[in-house]
Amino acid sequence: METEDQTNDDIPENLKRLVRIMLRAFYSFEHSLILDILIRNRCIKEEEILTLCKFDKKQLRAILTTMKMEKILKSKTLSEPTPGAEPDENGVVPKSKFVYYFINYRTTINIIKFKLHKMREKIESQERDNSNRASFICPMCKNTYTDLQVDQLLDPMSGKLFCSYCRSEVEEDASAGPKTDSRTLLAKFNTQIAPIYDALRETENIEFTPTMTDPNPSFVQYLHSDKDDDVFVGSDGRVTRKTESSQPKDGDGWRSGASRPGFADDINIIIDHEENVKARNKSCEGTTILAGQFYGCQKDEDYLADFETGNTFKPVRRDDEIEDIDDLLRNTEQPAIVKPKPVNPRARDPIEESSEDEFIDSDALTVQGKEYSYEEISEDPSLVEQMTEAEQNAYQEYMTQQMAYIPDEEKNSSSNDPLSNTGNTWDEYFKDNELLSQIEKDARRLYPDISFFSEPAKYPAVEFINESYKTGMLKMRISKRNVTSSQSAKARNGAIVMKESKNGDEDDDLECKVEKNWEVVERLLFVYAKLNQGTKYIQGMNEIIGPIYFVLSQDPDSKWSRYAEADTFYCFTQVMSEIRDNFIQSMDESTSGIHALMAQTFTLLKKHDYSVWQVLNDQEIRPQFFLFRWMTLLLSQEMRIPDTIRLWDSLFSDSKRFEFLKYVCVAILTLIREDLISGDFGFNMKLLQNTSDVLPDVLIIIRKADELRQKDLRKNSGPHINLLSKAQLANSHFAR
């Protein structure tokens, strides 16, 4: 039996220690308990954590979510054979999805450094503020004046200083002057944080291997043996690696195998306190001990250097592929798939980038089991073809798995009776059909103003799917369900019935033979809903997937467009991984939920255009009345599709994607301010809900949004531009 040490040997002891210190210092007891479990067991299921810590499920969820938002935890979803399920007659064991959690050590180190840096920065700025304190005070009105304002106070006749408001003589402020407090604060900070600094220094030369950043599921021994009589959690927490047989099968390889190999690179950024402090003191007065020492963020260091020295930006090429800092600081929970990112965060002018290459992140990618760097791939397009093919196959597998699934009617045993709707396969089948008819309704009415979605698909599924998948299969599933309606509907006037009943007219047979674009979208959404049981399908997702499919399937190069369906699936999954919270009701009240987003946008509006904000506020136009749709659908219903596509280019190419969305919303409001200010409640509501006719060119909106953000960045940063805003700033230059 393997022991803990063997399982975790890829994580150095000092790194674990660092995380433990950090947890004990800054997090609650519950947080550190759960993280301790995850330190012991590298990567385990949520259910297993639950059994180990015996927390309330909700509480555990909450902790896991906060830690995930802090980017210390990562999760991945694997589908595994359902425990206790029997293989069916084909030997296929039904699979369920399990969420695995693990600590993202690489990011954690950066987070710790970043937070320490921020803390230090804050203490320092406090210190600075203290030295700028008022040194005169008026005894009457308590007005304070700094040394520099003395000239306004000086009365040349008497030579005394008088308060400019109440004209009484001011006194020196005894409480002013350099406050020793803040210095001791800094010293205190240094001593208190010393253990963390020490631990950080010890971890500086760690090389991250792919297994460290994307570990395989651990096998928790005592959970699986003697389950009934021994549930005691031993302090040694014996764990072993999962046995080979329970590893995901080859077919799943695209998910588990294609980890982000960029992490395997040598990282030789050396933390050198003395040197660094000196170097930085030259250019900026604050001591930014940790700034720029993030693992693998060479490019942002360059931005940093650029800002500090005033040099022009010269990217330093490294042999290894390097990740963005904002990538690190953002939640990097994308599943490892062959094409990991919908859009390259450092996209240049997004309009010029029509080729598929923009979807490839700078990480090295895996093409059929072999690793290639981004350069290699961009030089050899055939690799991309292989890659899309691999991805296509994976998607295809899913599609057939989910679509062609019809319980075998011939083997209707008593336990599998379609009429008894208790937990048999039929139950699921009927539920799916309900889901399907809902999706169908929404997919069908996607972008009615353009004909694209009702046109036949260029590459219908039948061309690349084996015979088991018949075009119109989904439709057949729904029509079976509506069998009564279709039969009786035939008797009626076809033209009218067609609109209401899917299968009541004579075109039906024809419709089945030619696959329309909306049917592709329907299938995509269905597969997504089946694979993402947590989110499923929510109205509005169709509006997100529509433009993506629209763009990909119309690529002039058939090499790309023939894979549009699979590509859309992955891109959509990626986008959803970032905006999914908007679609989950339980997330509404969370910090990343839609309410928070709307409130933040209103605050921004208040800041940038007070009068518009006041009008909306006075007329009681709540953000839910219009912003809800704007933000949930990324403005896709507010403008025409070409404009949406242009706007999304900017949104996706921005490193802080949905930060920019807020600015775009504010920009729209300020651009229609004249109308809003003169309008009454009804007029304004109509205006806000039907913006597509009144909005100026989308480029004007984007420019305005960018302008607003730049303004904020400048204001926030002051003399010490902080790291994040620098990255933002640099990125928004690209976005232009």
Added chain:
Amino acid sequence: MSYDYLFKIVLVGDCGVGKTQIRNRYTLDEFNPQSKSTIGVEFAFKTVNIDGNEVKGQIWDTSGEERYRAITSAYYRGSVGAVLVYDVTKPKTFEALENWASQLRQYADENIVVCVVGNKIDLPTREVSTAEAERFARGNGFFYMETSALDGTGVESAFRQVMKKIFEIVDSRQQARKKTVRAGSIGKTRSIKLTDADDVAEPSKFSSCCKQM
């Protein structure tokens, strides 16, 4: 176009029962089966004449999607009328009415005038009977109408009935009060609250002409 009264009316019901179609039929006299799904809320006006008074109906067409229900409840505030829509060909949407009704009771004014509307009666595949629906409506103190947004049957009169009922409530209250406080305020615009004694809540807010209508 000025108006004397402003009534806020919410349209609720499951996804795909045709709320947006009813709204479009009523306010624009249009039927477009290809309309987009409603996310959040959509907004429309129609002014009608009831007993010589210009009454403006402010129609809030809400999303039927389950997930958006928490958000939708914010739209109920201040509404004096509700149109509860179900699809006569889908019993499931009828069963859901119970839920919608309790939602209304929870968030809307307690004296809200509710009209249950069975939509899509033009379809031959009807599965919910009129008697069944009437029983439900009566049991809850609502009234019942049947419509077809497609050919327009019943839409106008459903809204008219709701507005008339609200108007009656407001008017009777006003008659009772006329002698005492705000006599002679005829022609003034007001938004209506059914429970509050103060039914001239925000006269200035809606006093200007509505540009859009």
